[in-house]
Amino acid sequence: MASPIPRPVPDNFDPSLPLRVMVDRYHTSKTTAHRWRREVGYAGPGGTVSAWSDRDVYILRTNFNSMTYGQLCELLGRTAPAIKAKANSMGLRKAQGNFARDSRTSFHGQRAKGVADMAAQHLRRDAPVFRCDVNGAANPKGKCWRYGNAVLTEAELIAKAERKGWSADSWRELVG
DSSP states (O other): OOOOOOOOOOTTOOTTSOHHHHHHHHTOOHHHHHHHHHHHTOOOOTTOOOOOOHHHHHHHHHHTTTSOHHHHHHHHTOOHHHHHHHHHHHTOOOOOSTTOOOOSOOOOOOOOOSHHHHHHHHHTTTSOEEEEOTTSOBOTTOSEEEETTEEEOHHHHHHHHHHTTOOTTGGGOOOO
16 A cells, blocks of 8 residues: 655745644644644744753752752743753752752661671671660660670670671681
């Protein structure tokens, strides 16, 4: 089957008309109107903005959370949808709320500060282990460790971990 003959460009064709008006005036589809625009060499309205320069990208990245979309539009000379699309493609997000935290991932874990902490981490597979005071009450700055129901000093905790297979120098051993 032969392909249909494309409809020629009308003599009174005005490529600057909006697509919806073109479709109504010339009784055609949007696809045909786009093809006609291509054939006559229409490049769009005169005020179109070029591709994003490195300077524009830098300004957007540094000011995205501190400026409104209106301020960014005025500064960059672009529309808000264009700025939102570019920011989305760069992975930028606006902070939410009045006192929004930074949305980047952060590490809040406070593990493995010293030898005793690493030994405690090893013993946590058997029972709860946490810092405490001499009486056994939980205290993050305590000098003792609670292992199950036992209150241990750092030296006792390290010795217990070594009896259960932990080695303080295991990081020095090379596998291979």
